[in-house]
Amino acid sequence: MRSDSINITQINKETTLKQPGDAYAVCWIKNEVEGIEIDRVLYKNVSNSIFFLDPQYQWKIFKKDAPSSSGYVLYLSNEVLNNPILSKLHINKIRLFNSGEIPLFKLSPGIEKRTQAILEMIDELLGTHLNHKDDAILSLLNTFFVYCDGQCNIKSVVSNNNSKTNVVYKFKKLVDKHIDKQHEVADYAELLNLSPKYLNECVKEVLGVSSKSIIKEQLLMRSRHALKFSDKTIKEISFELGFSSPDYFSYFFKTHTGMTPSALRKS
Template sequence: MIEDSINISQIIKEITVKPNSENYAFCWIKNKIKGIELNGVFYKDVSNSIFFLDPRHQWKVLKKDSSTSAGYILYLSKTVLNNPALSNLHINKVRLFNSGEIPLFKLSPGIEKRTQAILEMIDELAGSHLNHKEDAILSLLYTFFVYCDGQCNIKSVASNNNSKSNIVYKFKTLVDAHVLENHDVAYYAKLLNITPKYLNECVQEVLSVSSKSIVIEQLLMRSRHALKFSDKSIKEISFDLGFSSPDYFSYFFKTHTGITPSALRKG
Protein backbone atom coordinates (compact mmCIF):
# COMPACT_ATOMS: atom_id res chain seq x y z
CA MET A 1 0.00 0.00 0.00
CA ILE A 2 1.09 3.57 -0.75
CA GLU A 3 0.69 4.66 2.86
CA ASP A 4 3.30 2.11 3.95
CA SER A 5 5.81 3.64 1.53
CA ILE A 6 5.37 7.28 2.61
CA ASN A 7 6.44 8.93 5.82
CA ILE A 8 6.51 12.63 6.62
CA SER A 9 7.69 14.48 9.70
CA GLN A 10 8.27 18.07 10.75
CA ILE A 11 11.79 19.29 11.47
CA ILE A 12 11.43 19.94 15.19
CA LYS A 13 14.53 18.45 16.85
CA GLU A 14 17.70 20.50 17.10
CA ILE A 15 19.45 17.70 15.19
CA THR A 16 17.54 15.46 12.76
CA VAL A 17 19.63 12.51 11.52
CA LYS A 18 18.98 10.28 8.53
CA PRO A 19 17.06 7.20 9.67
CA ASN A 20 18.26 3.70 8.92
CA SER A 21 16.17 3.12 5.80
CA GLU A 22 16.41 2.82 2.02
CA ASN A 23 13.83 5.52 1.37
CA TYR A 24 14.57 8.69 -0.56
CA ALA A 25 14.26 11.91 1.44
CA PHE A 26 12.88 15.24 0.26
CA CYS A 27 13.98 17.77 2.83
CA TRP A 28 12.17 21.12 2.71
CA ILE A 29 13.97 23.64 4.89
CA LYS A 30 11.87 26.67 5.75
CA ASN A 31 13.89 28.72 8.23
CA LYS A 32 15.61 28.75 11.64
CA ILE A 33 18.23 26.32 10.38
CA LYS A 34 21.93 26.42 11.17
CA GLY A 35 22.53 24.31 8.10
CA ILE A 36 22.55 20.80 6.69
CA GLU A 37 25.44 18.36 6.83
CA LEU A 38 25.75 16.12 3.76
CA ASN A 39 28.31 13.33 3.73
CA GLY A 40 30.35 15.16 6.36
CA VAL A 41 30.26 18.57 4.60
CA PHE A 42 28.34 21.41 6.25
CA TYR A 43 26.20 23.81 4.16
CA LYS A 44 24.67 27.00 5.54
CA ASP A 45 22.32 29.60 3.99
CA VAL A 46 19.83 26.92 2.95
CA SER A 47 16.49 28.52 3.93
CA ASN A 48 13.56 27.99 1.53
CA SER A 49 15.36 25.10 -0.13
CA ILE A 50 14.45 21.55 -1.03
CA PHE A 51 17.18 18.89 -0.96
CA PHE A 52 16.68 15.60 -2.80
CA LEU A 53 18.59 12.99 -0.83
CA ASP A 54 19.47 9.56 -2.16
CA PRO A 55 19.55 6.70 0.42
CA ARG A 56 23.31 6.44 -0.24
CA HIS A 57 23.94 9.84 1.34
CA GLN A 58 24.47 10.45 5.03
CA TRP A 59 22.86 13.65 6.29
CA LYS A 60 21.67 15.60 9.29
CA VAL A 61 19.76 18.85 9.71
CA LEU A 62 20.85 21.23 12.47
CA LYS A 63 18.28 23.70 13.87
CA LYS A 64 18.92 26.88 15.81
CA ASP A 65 16.38 25.85 18.45
CA SER A 66 13.70 23.23 19.01
CA SER A 67 10.72 25.49 19.69
CA THR A 68 9.09 25.54 16.26
CA SER A 69 9.04 23.54 13.06
CA ALA A 70 11.63 24.49 10.44
CA GLY A 71 10.09 22.54 7.58
CA TYR A 72 9.36 18.94 6.63
CA ILE A 73 11.18 15.79 5.65
CA LEU A 74 9.20 13.60 3.25
CA TYR A 75 10.38 9.99 2.89
CA LEU A 76 9.34 8.08 -0.23
CA SER A 77 10.16 4.56 -1.34
CA LYS A 78 11.28 3.72 -4.86
CA THR A 79 7.88 2.06 -5.34
CA VAL A 80 6.12 5.39 -4.83
CA LEU A 81 8.48 7.25 -7.18
CA ASN A 82 7.84 4.62 -9.85
CA ASN A 83 4.06 4.86 -9.50
CA PRO A 84 2.40 5.49 -12.90
CA ALA A 85 0.74 8.62 -11.50
CA LEU A 86 4.20 10.21 -11.12
CA SER A 87 6.14 8.50 -13.89
CA ASN A 88 5.45 11.07 -16.64
CA LEU A 89 6.85 14.00 -14.67
CA HIS A 90 9.99 15.55 -16.08
CA ILE A 91 11.43 15.84 -12.59
CA ASN A 92 11.11 12.07 -12.19
CA LYS A 93 12.39 11.26 -15.69
CA VAL A 94 15.72 12.91 -14.98
CA ARG A 95 15.62 10.86 -11.79
CA LEU A 96 17.43 13.47 -9.69
CA PHE A 97 19.37 10.70 -7.98
CA ASN A 98 21.36 9.32 -10.90
CA SER A 99 24.66 11.01 -10.09
CA GLY A 100 26.88 11.68 -7.13
CA GLU A 101 25.62 15.27 -6.93
CA ILE A 102 22.88 16.28 -4.50
CA PRO A 103 20.06 18.24 -6.22
CA LEU A 104 19.02 21.45 -4.49
CA PHE A 105 16.11 23.73 -5.36
CA LYS A 106 15.90 27.29 -4.06
CA LEU A 107 12.18 28.01 -4.23
CA SER A 108 10.80 31.04 -5.99
CA PRO A 109 9.29 33.57 -3.53
CA GLY A 110 5.67 32.66 -2.89
CA ILE A 111 6.14 29.03 -3.90
CA GLU A 112 7.43 28.09 -0.45
CA LYS A 113 3.97 28.93 0.97
CA ARG A 114 2.32 26.57 -1.49
CA THR A 115 4.94 23.91 -0.75
CA GLN A 116 4.20 24.15 2.97
CA ALA A 117 0.45 23.83 2.34
CA ILE A 118 0.96 20.73 0.19
CA LEU A 119 3.23 19.04 2.74
CA GLU A 120 0.84 19.89 5.57
CA MET A 121 -2.01 18.22 3.64
CA ILE A 122 0.13 15.13 2.98
CA ASP A 123 0.97 15.01 6.70
CA GLU A 124 -2.72 15.28 7.61
CA LEU A 125 -3.83 12.64 5.11
CA ALA A 126 -1.05 10.19 6.03
CA GLY A 127 -2.40 10.03 9.59
CA SER A 128 -6.06 9.81 8.63
CA HIS A 129 -8.47 7.00 7.79
CA LEU A 130 -10.28 8.83 4.99
CA ASN A 131 -11.56 7.00 1.94
CA HIS A 132 -9.43 7.39 -1.20
CA LYS A 133 -6.60 8.92 0.79
CA GLU A 134 -3.96 7.13 -1.32
CA ASP A 135 -5.26 8.79 -4.49
CA ALA A 136 -5.27 12.14 -2.71
CA ILE A 137 -1.68 11.70 -1.47
CA LEU A 138 -0.48 10.78 -4.98
CA SER A 139 -2.23 13.84 -6.38
CA LEU A 140 -0.53 16.06 -3.79
CA LEU A 141 2.86 14.47 -4.53
CA TYR A 142 2.29 15.18 -8.22
CA THR A 143 1.55 18.83 -7.39
CA PHE A 144 4.59 19.01 -5.10
CA PHE A 145 6.88 17.80 -7.91
CA VAL A 146 5.29 20.15 -10.44
CA TYR A 147 6.03 23.11 -8.16
CA CYS A 148 9.59 21.87 -7.61
CA ASP A 149 10.08 21.67 -11.36
CA GLY A 150 8.81 25.24 -11.87
CA GLN A 151 10.89 27.27 -14.30
CA CYS A 152 11.68 30.07 -11.89
CA ASN A 153 12.90 27.93 -9.02
CA ILE A 154 16.68 27.96 -8.83
CA LYS A 155 17.80 24.44 -9.68
CA SER A 156 21.29 23.70 -8.51
CA VAL A 157 23.35 21.16 -6.59
CA ALA A 158 24.60 21.32 -3.04
CA SER A 159 27.73 23.45 -3.18
CA ASN A 160 29.69 25.83 -1.01
CA ASN A 161 30.70 27.88 -4.06
CA ASN A 162 27.68 28.84 -6.10
CA SER A 163 27.81 32.63 -6.11
CA LYS A 164 25.61 33.22 -9.18
CA SER A 165 22.81 31.10 -7.72
CA ASN A 166 23.07 33.10 -4.50
CA ILE A 167 22.84 36.38 -6.43
CA VAL A 168 19.76 35.17 -8.29
CA TYR A 169 18.12 34.00 -5.08
CA LYS A 170 18.78 37.38 -3.41
CA PHE A 171 17.43 39.15 -6.51
CA LYS A 172 14.22 37.11 -6.46
CA THR A 173 13.80 37.78 -2.74
CA LEU A 174 14.22 41.52 -3.30
CA VAL A 175 11.72 41.49 -6.17
CA ASP A 176 9.21 39.70 -3.94
CA ALA A 177 9.68 42.39 -1.26
CA HIS A 178 9.78 45.52 -3.45
CA VAL A 179 7.99 44.81 -6.74
CA LEU A 180 5.03 46.98 -5.74
CA GLU A 181 7.40 49.92 -5.42
CA ASN A 182 9.75 49.38 -8.35
CA HIS A 183 9.61 47.41 -11.62
CA ASP A 184 13.09 48.43 -12.82
CA VAL A 185 15.83 45.78 -12.95
CA ALA A 186 18.47 48.50 -12.44
CA TYR A 187 16.94 49.26 -9.04
CA TYR A 188 17.54 45.69 -7.86
CA ALA A 189 21.02 45.56 -9.36
CA LYS A 190 21.91 48.65 -7.34
CA LEU A 191 20.62 47.02 -4.13
CA LEU A 192 22.86 44.03 -4.92
CA ASN A 193 25.86 46.27 -5.73
CA ILE A 194 26.23 44.81 -9.22
CA THR A 195 25.51 46.08 -12.72
CA PRO A 196 22.19 45.32 -14.48
CA LYS A 197 24.21 43.54 -17.18
CA TYR A 198 25.87 41.20 -14.68
CA LEU A 199 22.56 40.59 -12.90
CA ASN A 200 20.97 39.60 -16.21
CA GLU A 201 23.95 37.35 -16.96
CA CYS A 202 23.48 35.57 -13.63
CA VAL A 203 19.75 35.10 -14.14
CA GLN A 204 20.23 33.85 -17.70
CA GLU A 205 22.84 31.33 -16.59
CA VAL A 206 20.89 30.03 -13.58
CA LEU A 207 17.29 30.19 -14.86
CA SER A 208 17.62 30.56 -18.66
CA VAL A 209 15.32 33.60 -18.57
CA SER A 210 15.99 37.35 -18.43
CA SER A 211 16.12 39.31 -15.19
CA LYS A 212 13.18 41.41 -16.43
CA SER A 213 11.07 38.27 -16.77
CA ILE A 214 11.42 37.67 -13.02
CA VAL A 215 9.85 41.07 -12.33
CA ILE A 216 7.13 40.38 -14.92
CA GLU A 217 6.40 36.96 -13.40
CA GLN A 218 5.87 38.51 -9.96
CA LEU A 219 3.60 41.23 -11.34
CA LEU A 220 1.51 38.75 -13.31
CA MET A 221 1.17 36.40 -10.33
CA ARG A 222 -0.01 39.25 -8.10
CA SER A 223 -2.25 40.63 -10.85
CA ARG A 224 -4.05 37.32 -11.37
CA HIS A 225 -4.53 36.84 -7.63
CA ALA A 226 -5.94 40.35 -7.13
CA LEU A 227 -8.24 40.09 -10.14
CA LYS A 228 -9.58 36.68 -9.09
CA PHE A 229 -9.77 37.03 -5.33
CA SER A 230 -10.26 40.70 -4.44
CA ASP A 231 -13.17 43.09 -4.87
CA LYS A 232 -10.91 46.01 -5.79
CA SER A 233 -11.47 47.76 -9.10
CA ILE A 234 -8.98 47.31 -11.92
CA LYS A 235 -7.96 50.92 -11.37
CA GLU A 236 -7.21 50.24 -7.69
CA ILE A 237 -5.30 47.07 -8.54
CA SER A 238 -3.18 48.85 -11.14
CA PHE A 239 -2.07 51.50 -8.62
CA ASP A 240 -1.53 48.90 -5.88
CA LEU A 241 0.85 47.07 -8.24
CA GLY A 242 2.82 50.23 -8.96
CA PHE A 243 1.58 50.96 -12.50
CA SER A 244 1.37 54.57 -13.61
CA SER A 245 -2.16 54.19 -14.99
CA PRO A 246 -4.94 51.62 -15.43
CA ASP A 247 -4.46 51.80 -19.21
CA TYR A 248 -0.80 50.88 -18.93
CA PHE A 249 -1.66 48.03 -16.53
CA SER A 250 -4.20 46.67 -19.03
CA TYR A 251 -1.67 46.95 -21.86
CA PHE A 252 0.98 45.15 -19.76
CA PHE A 253 -1.40 42.38 -18.71
CA LYS A 254 -2.76 41.73 -22.20
CA THR A 255 0.74 41.79 -23.72
CA HIS A 256 1.92 39.00 -21.41
CA THR A 257 -1.25 36.92 -21.06
CA GLY A 258 -3.19 37.49 -24.27
CA ILE A 259 -6.32 38.66 -22.43
CA THR A 260 -7.39 41.87 -20.70
CA PRO A 261 -7.74 42.16 -16.90
CA SER A 262 -11.52 42.54 -17.27
CA ALA A 263 -11.71 39.38 -19.40
CA LEU A 264 -9.82 37.40 -16.76
CA ARG A 265 -12.11 38.69 -14.05
CA LYS A 266 -15.22 37.67 -16.03
CA GLY A 267 -13.80 34.23 -16.91
Protein backbone atom coordinates in the same frame (compact mmCIF):
# COMPACT_ATOMS: atom_id res chain seq x y z
CA MET B 1 -0.54 2.92 -3.13
CA ARG B 2 0.99 1.14 -0.14
CA SER B 3 0.66 2.78 3.27
CA ASP B 4 4.46 3.03 3.58
CA SER B 5 4.98 4.59 0.13
CA ILE B 6 4.84 8.11 1.53
CA ASN B 7 5.85 9.30 4.97
CA ILE B 8 6.23 12.81 6.28
CA THR B 9 7.69 14.14 9.51
CA GLN B 10 8.20 17.62 10.91
CA ILE B 11 11.66 18.90 11.84
CA ASN B 12 10.96 19.39 15.54
CA LYS B 13 13.76 17.54 17.28
CA GLU B 14 17.19 18.92 18.03
CA THR B 15 18.59 16.36 15.57
CA THR B 16 16.52 14.80 12.79
CA LEU B 17 18.10 11.62 11.44
CA LYS B 18 17.52 9.79 8.18
CA GLN B 19 15.00 7.00 8.66
CA PRO B 20 16.13 3.47 7.77
CA GLY B 21 15.05 2.15 4.38
CA ASP B 22 15.45 2.86 0.68
CA ALA B 23 13.10 5.83 0.32
CA TYR B 24 14.18 9.11 -1.23
CA ALA B 25 14.09 12.07 1.13
CA VAL B 26 12.82 15.53 0.27
CA CYS B 27 13.89 17.90 3.04
CA TRP B 28 12.22 21.30 3.17
CA ILE B 29 14.25 23.34 5.64
CA LYS B 30 12.31 26.46 6.52
CA ASN B 31 14.40 28.23 9.14
CA GLU B 32 15.91 27.97 12.62
CA VAL B 33 18.41 25.27 11.71
CA GLU B 34 22.15 25.15 12.22
CA GLY B 35 22.68 23.07 9.11
CA ILE B 36 22.35 19.71 7.40
CA GLU B 37 25.08 17.08 7.53
CA ILE B 38 25.32 14.85 4.44
CA ASP B 39 27.83 12.01 4.48
CA ARG B 40 29.66 13.71 7.39
CA VAL B 41 29.93 17.09 5.66
CA LEU B 42 28.04 19.94 7.35
CA TYR B 43 26.33 22.56 5.16
CA LYS B 44 25.17 25.80 6.76
CA ASN B 45 23.03 28.73 5.56
CA VAL B 46 20.37 26.37 4.24
CA SER B 47 17.19 28.16 5.35
CA ASN B 48 14.31 28.16 2.86
CA SER B 49 15.88 25.35 0.83
CA ILE B 50 14.68 22.01 -0.45
CA PHE B 51 17.13 19.09 -0.64
CA PHE B 52 16.54 15.95 -2.72
CA LEU B 53 18.49 13.09 -1.18
CA ASP B 54 19.16 9.68 -2.68
CA PRO B 55 18.90 6.71 -0.27
CA GLN B 56 22.67 6.23 -0.63
CA TYR B 57 23.32 9.35 1.48
CA GLN B 58 23.49 9.41 5.26
CA TRP B 59 22.24 12.71 6.62
CA LYS B 60 20.97 14.54 9.68
CA ILE B 61 19.53 18.00 10.32
CA PHE B 62 20.60 20.05 13.33
CA LYS B 63 17.87 22.33 14.66
CA LYS B 64 18.34 25.44 16.75
CA ASP B 65 16.69 25.69 20.15
CA ALA B 66 13.30 26.96 19.00
CA PRO B 67 9.81 25.71 19.89
CA SER B 68 8.33 25.81 16.37
CA SER B 69 8.79 23.37 13.50
CA SER B 70 11.68 24.10 11.13
CA GLY B 71 10.20 22.35 8.12
CA TYR B 72 9.37 18.86 6.89
CA VAL B 73 11.06 15.72 5.65
CA LEU B 74 9.07 13.87 3.01
CA TYR B 75 9.99 10.24 2.27
CA LEU B 76 8.98 8.90 -1.15
CA SER B 77 9.30 5.36 -2.46
CA ASN B 78 10.15 4.34 -6.02
CA GLU B 79 6.49 3.37 -6.42
CA VAL B 80 5.41 6.96 -5.85
CA LEU B 81 8.14 8.52 -7.99
CA ASN B 82 7.33 6.16 -10.86
CA ASN B 83 3.65 7.13 -10.81
CA PRO B 84 2.67 8.53 -14.24
CA ILE B 85 1.48 11.78 -12.65
CA LEU B 86 4.97 12.51 -11.30
CA SER B 87 7.21 10.73 -13.81
CA LYS B 88 6.23 13.13 -16.60
CA LEU B 89 7.46 16.15 -14.70
CA HIS B 90 10.70 17.88 -15.63
CA ILE B 91 11.74 17.40 -12.05
CA ASN B 92 12.01 13.63 -11.66
CA LYS B 93 14.14 11.00 -10.03
CA ILE B 94 16.30 10.32 -13.12
CA ARG B 95 17.40 13.94 -13.37
CA LEU B 96 17.49 14.81 -9.68
CA PHE B 97 18.13 11.74 -7.62
CA ASN B 98 20.61 9.86 -9.81
CA SER B 99 22.73 12.75 -11.07
CA GLY B 100 25.71 12.05 -8.81
CA GLU B 101 25.15 15.41 -7.11
CA ILE B 102 23.01 16.57 -4.21
CA PRO B 103 20.37 18.83 -5.77
CA LEU B 104 18.87 21.68 -3.82
CA PHE B 105 16.50 24.51 -4.54
CA LYS B 106 16.64 27.91 -2.90
CA LEU B 107 13.02 28.94 -2.81
CA SER B 108 11.87 32.37 -3.77
CA PRO B 109 10.67 34.13 -0.58
CA GLY B 110 7.10 34.36 -1.87
CA ILE B 111 6.84 30.58 -2.39
CA GLU B 112 7.55 29.56 1.22
CA LYS B 113 3.97 29.83 2.52
CA ARG B 114 2.58 27.87 -0.44
CA THR B 115 5.18 25.15 0.02
CA GLN B 116 4.32 24.88 3.69
CA ALA B 117 0.59 24.73 2.96
CA ILE B 118 1.06 21.87 0.46
CA LEU B 119 3.18 19.83 2.89
CA GLU B 120 0.74 20.46 5.73
CA MET B 121 -2.14 19.17 3.57
CA ILE B 122 -0.14 16.04 2.67
CA ASP B 123 0.60 15.50 6.37
CA GLU B 124 -3.09 15.89 7.21
CA LEU B 125 -4.30 13.57 4.45
CA LEU B 126 -1.86 10.81 5.38
CA GLY B 127 -3.59 10.56 8.76
CA THR B 128 -7.09 10.13 7.31
CA HIS B 129 -9.15 7.38 5.67
CA LEU B 130 -10.89 9.63 3.17
CA ASN B 131 -12.06 8.32 -0.17
CA HIS B 132 -9.65 9.12 -3.02
CA LYS B 133 -6.96 10.05 -0.50
CA ASP B 134 -4.17 8.68 -2.72
CA ASP B 135 -5.32 10.74 -5.70
CA ALA B 136 -5.38 13.90 -3.58
CA ILE B 137 -1.88 13.26 -2.21
CA LEU B 138 -0.43 12.62 -5.68
CA SER B 139 -2.06 15.81 -6.93
CA LEU B 140 -0.47 17.78 -4.08
CA LEU B 141 2.91 16.18 -4.75
CA ASN B 142 2.59 17.15 -8.39
CA THR B 143 1.88 20.76 -7.38
CA PHE B 144 4.78 20.72 -4.92
CA PHE B 145 7.24 19.55 -7.60
CA VAL B 146 5.93 22.07 -10.12
CA TYR B 147 6.58 24.86 -7.63
CA CYS B 148 10.06 23.48 -6.93
CA ASP B 149 10.91 23.51 -10.61
CA GLY B 150 9.50 26.96 -11.28
CA GLN B 151 11.53 29.88 -12.53
CA CYS B 152 11.00 31.52 -9.16
CA ASN B 153 13.46 29.09 -7.59
CA ILE B 154 17.19 28.67 -8.00
CA LYS B 155 18.46 25.21 -8.91
CA SER B 156 21.85 24.42 -7.52
CA VAL B 157 23.87 21.69 -5.87
CA VAL B 158 24.99 21.53 -2.29
CA SER B 159 28.62 22.17 -3.12
CA ASN B 160 27.88 25.16 -5.35
CA ASN B 161 29.06 28.46 -3.85
CA ASN B 162 29.14 30.18 -7.22
CA SER B 163 29.02 33.97 -6.90
CA LYS B 164 26.57 34.18 -9.80
CA THR B 165 24.14 31.97 -7.91
CA ASN B 166 24.39 34.36 -4.95
CA VAL B 167 23.74 37.34 -7.24
CA VAL B 168 20.63 35.68 -8.63
CA TYR B 169 19.31 34.80 -5.19
CA LYS B 170 19.76 38.39 -4.01
CA PHE B 171 18.03 39.57 -7.19
CA LYS B 172 15.10 37.23 -6.49
CA LYS B 173 14.75 38.55 -2.94
CA LEU B 174 14.75 42.14 -4.19
CA VAL B 175 12.13 41.36 -6.82
CA ASP B 176 9.90 39.78 -4.19
CA LYS B 177 10.31 42.85 -1.97
CA HIS B 178 10.04 45.65 -4.56
CA ILE B 179 7.87 44.22 -7.36
CA ASP B 180 5.00 46.54 -6.46
CA LYS B 181 7.20 49.57 -7.25
CA GLN B 182 9.97 48.52 -9.62
CA HIS B 183 9.44 46.64 -12.89
CA GLU B 184 12.70 47.31 -14.72
CA VAL B 185 15.90 45.24 -14.72
CA ALA B 186 17.96 48.43 -14.38
CA ASP B 187 16.24 49.22 -11.05
CA TYR B 188 17.42 45.94 -9.53
CA ALA B 189 20.87 46.15 -11.09
CA GLU B 190 21.30 49.51 -9.38
CA LEU B 191 20.23 48.08 -6.01
CA LEU B 192 22.82 45.32 -6.46
CA ASN B 193 25.53 47.74 -7.66
CA LEU B 194 25.81 45.80 -10.92
CA SER B 195 25.34 46.63 -14.55
CA PRO B 196 22.07 45.39 -16.13
CA LYS B 197 24.18 43.42 -18.61
CA TYR B 198 26.01 41.49 -15.87
CA LEU B 199 22.78 40.87 -13.94
CA ASN B 200 21.21 39.43 -17.09
CA GLU B 201 24.30 37.28 -17.64
CA CYS B 202 24.03 35.84 -14.11
CA VAL B 203 20.30 35.14 -14.35
CA LYS B 204 20.64 33.55 -17.78
CA GLU B 205 23.47 31.28 -16.64
CA VAL B 206 21.80 30.17 -13.39
CA LEU B 207 18.12 30.03 -14.39
CA GLY B 208 18.24 29.85 -18.17
CA VAL B 209 15.87 32.80 -18.58
CA SER B 210 16.23 36.58 -18.73
CA SER B 211 16.04 38.95 -15.76
CA LYS B 212 13.00 40.59 -17.35
CA SER B 213 11.15 37.28 -17.50
CA ILE B 214 11.64 36.80 -13.75
CA ILE B 215 10.11 40.22 -13.07
CA LYS B 216 7.28 39.49 -15.49
CA GLU B 217 6.54 36.10 -13.91
CA GLN B 218 6.43 37.59 -10.42
CA LEU B 219 4.01 40.29 -11.62
CA LEU B 220 1.77 37.69 -13.24
CA MET B 221 1.78 35.49 -10.13
CA ARG B 222 0.85 38.42 -7.92
CA SER B 223 -1.80 39.53 -10.41
CA ARG B 224 -3.43 36.11 -10.66
CA HIS B 225 -3.46 35.68 -6.90
CA ALA B 226 -5.04 39.09 -6.29
CA LEU B 227 -7.64 38.59 -9.01
CA LYS B 228 -8.61 35.14 -7.77
CA PHE B 229 -8.38 35.51 -4.01
CA SER B 230 -9.17 39.13 -3.16
CA ASP B 231 -12.18 41.41 -3.45
CA LYS B 232 -10.08 44.35 -4.64
CA THR B 233 -11.09 46.04 -7.85
CA ILE B 234 -8.95 45.68 -10.96
CA LYS B 235 -8.08 49.36 -10.58
CA GLU B 236 -6.89 48.81 -6.99
CA ILE B 237 -4.83 45.77 -7.99
CA SER B 238 -3.21 47.60 -10.90
CA PHE B 239 -2.04 50.49 -8.73
CA GLU B 240 -0.92 48.22 -5.86
CA LEU B 241 1.29 46.33 -8.33
CA GLY B 242 2.87 49.54 -9.58
CA PHE B 243 1.18 49.87 -12.99
CA SER B 244 0.67 53.39 -14.29
CA SER B 245 -2.98 52.77 -15.14
CA PRO B 246 -5.64 50.01 -15.11
CA ASP B 247 -5.61 50.05 -18.91
CA TYR B 248 -1.88 49.29 -19.03
CA PHE B 249 -2.32 46.56 -16.40
CA SER B 250 -5.06 44.95 -18.52
CA TYR B 251 -2.86 45.22 -21.64
CA PHE B 252 0.11 43.62 -19.83
CA PHE B 253 -2.03 40.83 -18.38
CA LYS B 254 -3.79 39.95 -21.64
CA THR B 255 -0.53 40.08 -23.62
CA HIS B 256 1.09 37.46 -21.39
CA THR B 257 -1.90 35.28 -20.46
CA GLY B 258 -4.24 35.58 -23.43
CA MET B 259 -7.12 36.76 -21.29
CA THR B 260 -8.20 39.97 -19.62
CA PRO B 261 -8.13 40.41 -15.80
CA SER B 262 -11.93 40.46 -15.71
CA ALA B 263 -12.12 37.22 -17.73
CA LEU B 264 -9.74 35.48 -15.33
CA ARG B 265 -11.79 36.66 -12.37
CA LYS B 266 -14.94 35.15 -13.90
CA SER B 267 -13.31 31.84 -14.81
